[in-house]
Amino acid sequence: MGNGYREMWKSLGLDLDAHDQLLQALPPTYGEVYLSQQDRPAAMEYFDFVINEIHGLRIQELQEHKASGGKVVGTFCVFVPEEIIRAAGGICIGLCSGIDMGAAQAEKVLPRNICPLIKSFMGFKLAKVCPYFESCDMVVGETTCDGKKKAFEILNDYVPVHVMETPQMKRERDMVLWREEIGDLVTGVEALTGGDVTADSLRQAIKEVNGKRRALLRLAELRKNNPSPISGKDGLLIEQIAMYDDVERFTLKVNELCDELEIRLKEGKGAHKPGAPRIIVTGTPMAVPNWKVAHIIESSGAIIVAEELCTGLRYFANTVPENGENIEEMLDLLGKRYLNINCACFTPNQGRMEDLLRLAEEYKADGIIHCSLTFCDPYAVEANRVEKILREKGIPLLKIETDYGQEDSGQLKTRIEAFLELIG
Amino acid sequence: MLSVGIDIGSRTIGLAVLEEGRLIREELRDTGFTPLETVKEMLLSLPPARITATGYGRHAAGAEFAHGIITEIKAHALGAVHCCPGVKTILDIGGQDTKVILLDHRGSVTDFQMNDKCSAGTGKFLEVMATALGYESLEEFGRESLLGNPGVKISSMCTVFAESEAISLLHSGRPRRDIGLALHLSVAEKAYGMLQRVHHHKPVAFTGGVARNPCVVALLEGLLKEKLIMPQNPQMAGALGAALAGCQSPEPVTST
Numbered sequence: 001m002g003n004g005y006r007e008m009w010k011s012l013g014l015d016l017d018a019h020d021q022l023l024q025a026l027p028p029t030y031g032e033v034y035l036s037q038q039d040r041p042a043a044m045e046y047f048d049f050v051i052n053e054i055h056g057l058r059i060q061e062l063q064e065h066k067a068s069g070g071k072v073v074g075t076f077c078v079f080v081p082e083e084i085i086r087a088a089g090g091i092c093i094g095l096c097s098g099i100d101m102g103a104a105q106a107e108k109v110l111p112r113n114i115c116p117l118i119k120s121f122m123g124f125k126l127a128k129v130c131p132y133f134e135s136c137d138m139v140v141g142e143t144t145c146d147g148k149k150k151a152f153e154i155l156n157d158y159v160p161v162h163v164m165e166t167p168q169m170k171r172e173r174d175m176v177l178w179r180e181e182i183g184d185l186v187t188g189v190e191a192l193t194g195g196d197v198t199a200d201s202l203r204q205a206i207k208e209v210n211g212k213r214r215a216l217l218r219l220a221e222l223r224k225n226n227p228s229p230i231s232g233k234d235g236l237l238i239e240q241i242a243m244y245d246d247v248e249r250f251t252l253k254v255n256e257l258c259d260e261l262e263i264r265l266k267e268g269k270g271a272h273k274p275g276a277p278r279i280i281v282t283g284t285p286m287a288v289p290n291w292k293v294a295h296i297i298e299s300s301g302a303i304i305v306a307e308e309l310c311t312g313l314r315y316f317a318n319t320v321p322e323n324g325e326n327i328e329e330m331l332d333l334l335g336k337r338y339l340n341i342n343c344a345c346f347t348p349n350q351g352r353m354e355d356l357l358r359l360a361e362e363y364k365a366d367g368i369i370h371c372s373l374t375f376c377d378p379y380a381v382e383a384n385r386v387e388k389i390l391r392e393k394g395i396p397l398l399k400i401e402t403d404y405g406q407e408d409s410g411q412l413k414t415r416i417e418a419f420l421e422l423i424g
Numbered sequence: 425m426l427s428v429g430i431d432i433g434s435r436t437i438g439l440a441v442l443e444e445g446r447l448i449r450e451e452l453r454d455t456g457f458t459p460l461e462t463v464k465e466m467l468l469s470l471p472p473a474r475i476t477a478t479g480y481g482r483h484a485a486g487a488e489f490a491h492g493i494i495t496e497i498k499a500h501a502l503g504a505v506h507c508c509p510g511v512k513t514i515l516d517i518g519g520q521d522t523k524v525i526l527l528d529h530r531g532s533v534t535d536f537q538m539n540d541k542c543s544a545g546t547g548k549f550l551e552v553m554a555t556a557l558g559y560e561s562l563e564e565f566g567r568e569s570l571l572g573n574p575g576v577k578i579s580s581m582c583t584v585f586a587e588s589e590a591i592s593l594l595h596s597g598r599p600r601r602d603i604g605l606a607l608h609l610s611v612a613e614k615a616y617g618m619l620q621r622v623h624h625h626k627p628v629a630f631t632g633g634v635a636r637n638p639c640v641v642a643l644l645e646g647l648l649k650e651k652l653i654m655p656q657n658p659q660m661a662g663a664l665g666a667a668l669a670g671c672q673s674p675e676p677v678t679s680t
Contacts, residue, residue, distance in 0.1 A: 410480060411521070415538055418497035422533050 003058045008063060012134040020127045022101060023055065026289060033295045037231055041264065043257035044234055050241050052276045052287070058244065059131045065091055065126040066135065071193045072353075074136035074159075076121060077144055078310045078341060079166050081334055083320065084185050085140075086247070087203035089195035094243025095121060095139075098287030100404040102127030109154050115375045116403040117287060118147045125158050132244065133159070135398050138187065138192050142166045143314040144345040146376055158414065162188045168346055170339060173252065179335045186331070206320045206330065208247050213316035215254035217240060220313065222261045223305045224363050226278070227270020232304020233294045234271075239311045240288045277420050279360055282386065283371040283400075284379050285310035290404060293371050299416045305363045308356060314341050317355075344378035352382070353389045360395050367396040367423045369416070374403045396423045426473035429666030430458050430466070430490070431499060435547060436518030436633060438663035439466050441473070445671055452658050455519075460484055475624025476555055476670035478662050494669050496662055497536050503665030504629045505531035507655035512625035515615055515644075515652075516661070517634035519547045524618050526625065537622050545614035547633045550640075553607045556587045557600045565604060566637040572605030581614060605639065612643035619648070629653040631661040652666040 009019060030051060050058070062072050071090045075082070082092035100116065102123025106204055110122055124130040141152035141163045152161045164181045167174035188196050195201075219238065222229055238257075242250060264270075279302045286294065286309060306313060318335045324330030342351035361366060370386055372379040383399050390397045398419040402408055426448075431438040437459060456462050459481045467489070476492040477485035478499035486493040496516070505513045505527065506633055520543040526535045532573070533612040534599040543549065554565035580586045586607065595602045611634070619628065628648065634640055635658035645652055655661055 266640040412540060413483075414480075414495050414497070414521075415536075418533070418536055421495060421498045422536075 005059070008060060009131055012059075012063075012129060012131050013128060014134060015128040018102070018127050018294075019055075019126075022099070022129050025099070026051075026054070029289060029291070031292045033233060034237065037233070037271075039269075040234065041230060041257060041260050043253065043260045046256075047234070047237055047241055050239070050245060051288075054415070055131050058246075059135060060134045061246065062093070062132070065118070066137075069194075071137040072135045073189065073192070074133060076117075076139070076148065077142045077166075077314045078342070079142050079144060080140045080164065080339055081182065081185065081338055083202065083209050083334060084182070084197060085189055086208065087184070087197040087202040088193045089201075090187040090193045094135065095124075095130070095132055095136075096240070096243070096288040097121040097124060098404065099291035100241075101129060110151065113375055114151075115145075115147045115373050117285070117373055118151045120287075120404065122151060122155065138162060138186075138188075140164060140317060140412075144343060145376070147375070151239065156319055166345065167339070170346060174336065175339060178292045178339050179332065182331050182338075185352045187311060197327070197328065202261040202327060202330050202418045203322070203324070206322060206334065207323075208251075210319040210322065212242060212247050212254075213250045213319050215251045215258070216316040217319075218258045219254055219261070220306060220316075222258060222265065225265055225270075225294065226364060227268075227272055227274065227276075228303050228305050229264045229269065229271055230257075230296060230299055231271045231308070232279070232281070233291060233298055235304065236286060236291065236294050236307055236311065239307060239309075239315065240286070242315065243311070250314065251313060272298075273301070277302040277307045277366040278364055280308060280356070280363060280365045280368045281312075281371060282308035282356060282368055283383075283399040284373040284376050286371070288313060292404070292409070293369070293400060293416075294408070296413050296416050297369065299421055302416075302420050305365060306359055308352070308359060310343070311354075313359070314343065344382040349382060349385070353385060356386060357389065357393060357395075360390075360393075365395070366418065367398065369419070370399045372401045374401055425473060427667045427670035428467070428473045429469060429490040429663040429668070429670060430463055430475065430477050430479075430485065431496070431660075431662030431666060432463060432477060432479040432485060433496075433519050433662070434480055434521075434653065435551075437462055437466065437481075437660060438660050439463075439480075440660055440663040440667040441470065442664075442667045442671055447590070447664065447667075450625075450657065450663065452659055455481075460488060464489070466499060474670045474673065476666040476673070478666040485608070492670060492673055494666060496521070497523060497533060497538075499665035499669065500631055501525050501527060501663040501665065502535045502647050502668045503661035504631055504670055505654060506664060507630045508653045509659065510617045511617050511627055511629040511653055513622075513628045514661075515619060515628055516632040517546055517611070517615060517630075517640075518632040519543075522546055522615060522618060524615075524622050524624060526622060535622060535659045539618075541581070544583060544586075548636065549583050549586070549611060550607070550637065552587055553590060553604070556590050557594070557596065557604060559604075562637065566608070566639045568601045569604030569608050570639040570642060572599070572601035572603070574602075574609075576602045576606035578603075578606045578610045581610060586610070597603055608639040609643050610635070612640050612647060615640075615644060626650055628654050629655065631655060631658045633659050635659075 085092040103410035105126035106123035143149040477490035516523045559565040631651040
């Protein structure tokens with residue numbers, strides 16, 4: 001990223017020195033994890049470009065949107081319906097929080113032992129190093145886990161936060177609550193943008209976001225092939241970029257990539273050596289630039305074929321039916337789609353177990369790796385349910401708990417390699 | 425063709441040489457500060473052989489001269505099964521790792537568990553404590569602690585905190601062999617907890633450098649209420665396993 005953006009970063013109030021350090025951390029990692037891959041699809045060039053311009057071009061687009069009176073809304077969870085933000089004329093940005101940044105700042109307001117994702121977003125905000133965060137006019141939080149729920153109270157000191165109450169069960173009365181929360185979000189976002197969510201604008205937004213999800217689903221389908229035409233690391237990268245890129249352009253680029261992958265498949269070209277163990281990764285989200293576990297898995301000779309993650313299938317596995325007649329119906333359908341996400345914050349969460357068994361079958365997985373961020377109670381505890389059901393079905397499982405630090409890479413590599421030896 | 429196994433661990437490097445499946449040489453050295461150089465020295469006098477590396481340094485060795493790489497899990501399983509046929513569980517406590525490996529009736533790995541990033545309860549922990557209590561050697565530390573009286577409790581598993589706990593116990597006048605016994609007990613209890621977590625089956629073989637410590641062995645046997653199976657040279661199980669893996673490998677060797 002050139003120095004041409006410095007003025008923009010300065011005007012956003014970034015701490016330029018700290019921001020420089022952050023930017024310097026990215027390219028070597030990206031080079032090692034991504035650019036070192038052999039024979040990548042040509043269409044990955046776009047996604048490399050997006051990462052290369054991560055704090056440049058996209059931020060400029062957001063600034064142009066803001067200059068013409070538009071608003072930017074940040075989110076941290078796949079439960080927040082981006083269609084509503086879009087329908088009200090806003091741009092929805094999934095904020096990343098995938099790197100240990102500003103920990104000392106974050107620990108001024110948060111306990112030391114807390115989920116690294118929460119610590120990261122607080123650190124990003126307090127250290128003023130994320131131009132996305134600094135572009136946000138509002139953040140939409142949720143009550144999925146206790147850590148985030150309470151951290152949003154603190155975050156609200158620094159940026160306006162609208163919190164949606166996400167239910168913890170999936171009964172009819174929970175749906176009623178969730179539907180009310182969706183209504184409140186419409187009101188909150190309309191008040192921010194000054195634009196109305198109309199039947200037309202919502203219909204359009206649903207269509208566009210569905211388009212993005214369908215493109216991601218198309219990519220996911222292609223990964224069911226053996227050989228898989230694309231590495232899991234590239235798959236994860238695209239799923240991460242889905243959170244903040246321009247919706248229509250992203251959709252187009254993912255579809256272009258899929259066109260290329262279909263040709264590759266016809267030519268019998270795979271992204272891995274024949275016979276590589278096929279792995280599904282499940283657990284907590286892997287936000288940019290958290291590629292640690294995916295990189296260890298694939299550099300140990302396996303291929304990741306699917307991510308049962310929020311940065312993965314949970315984000316795009318379902319679309320919103322497009323047959324809503326009026327705004328109320330559309331919001332009902334939207335609410336149902338979102339409440340169908342199988343996050344570990346629900347009890348019970350049998351849907352996730354069913355998803356995993358189905359995915360293992362559909363993707364012909366040789367094993368599943370459960371990755372949980374440290375201090376994430378919902379996923380770390382639910383790992384037991386996952387283990388129980390996978391054991392019953394004879395599907396090999398490796399459980400990992402890790403954070404954004406690199407000091408456990410050696411041990412993780414040994415454990416992952418030993419797991420691959422075991423299933424190989 | 426010779427098959428050489430090298431286990432490049434955090435504290436020691438083991439080398440085992442097999443000829444037609446028969447162990448003809450084994451050697452153990454401190455890892456030192458230039459592990460790969462040490463390995464190369466150890467290999468110097470050997471004729472061309474198939475080299476299989478395991479341990480922390482396996483990838484570095486693979487990049488330079490090893491023909492094959494296996495993890496410590498697989499290496500210890502192969503090595504322990506070879507030395508102690510019929511074993512169902514392996515407990516390996518090395519310089520900075522603790523592993524529990526479960527085997528099926530054919531000796532294949534079915535599950536394993538490893539400590540996370542912290543090296544609490546490993547050989548390194550005992551080394552630090554031996555120094556803190558002023559013992560000349562680990563052998564002396566283990567031997568003396570075995571004679572200690574029970575009753576002292578070390579509550580911290582963290583090496584740094586346990587060291588200050590041991591020192592304040594010294595200052596309170598507790599005999600050092602009693603403190604030593606408590607420190608060994610904390611290692612044994614941690615390993616026992618790990619064995620229980622994976623639902624281990626008996627018999628259990630004990631490998632790695634800590635298996636040479638008579639105090640840990642006695643305490644663990646007390647907790648498990650059974651005798652541990654000890655390979656003759658528990659620190660060589662990884663290297664032996666790597667050499668055995670090399671024998672099984674179909675690929676020919678062109679040069680070292």
